[in-house]
Amino acid sequence: MILWCDGPHDPAEQMRRDALLLAGAEAGAEPVLRLFRFAPFGITIGRGQDPARELDLDRCARDRVQVATRPTGGRAIFHADEWTYSLSAPLADGAWGGSPAEAFARASRCLLASLVRLGIPATLAPRKAGKGRRRFASPRRRGTRS
Secondary structure, three states: OEEEEEEEEOHHHHHHHHHHHHHHHHOOOOOEEEEEEEOOOEEEEOOOOOHHHHOOHHHHHHOOOEEEEOOOOOOOEEEOOOOEEEEEOOOOOOOOOOOHHHHHHHHHHHHHHHHHHOOOOOOOOOOOOOOOOOOOOOHHHOOOOO
């Protein structure tokens, strides 16, 4: 696995980089764990979301909050004063591939071990029953599947 300690970039650039890594993973490239920050702060939304339906785009523009679409799914996330990561690996990779839940669990354990090794007290939050199996509709689209 390649560990890429990337720097801060705006949301569009961060998602462009993730899209390139995802394309590489789909082509069989070596897995990449990328650590990064957002500067300026911004919102990323899942590729299946419609920004106009999910966000108040006029307010985002007024407040200078940039919005970008992730190359993967998920819901809207406001990225502020944080470090985040992306893991890009071929699905068939024995160590890092598999289902999104399996890859997330492996990456979480890896990050946890790294924090503990650095002397930072950390634990994994307990997983709630059924987490990852339910899909939630946007408040604006109740009764539909997202």
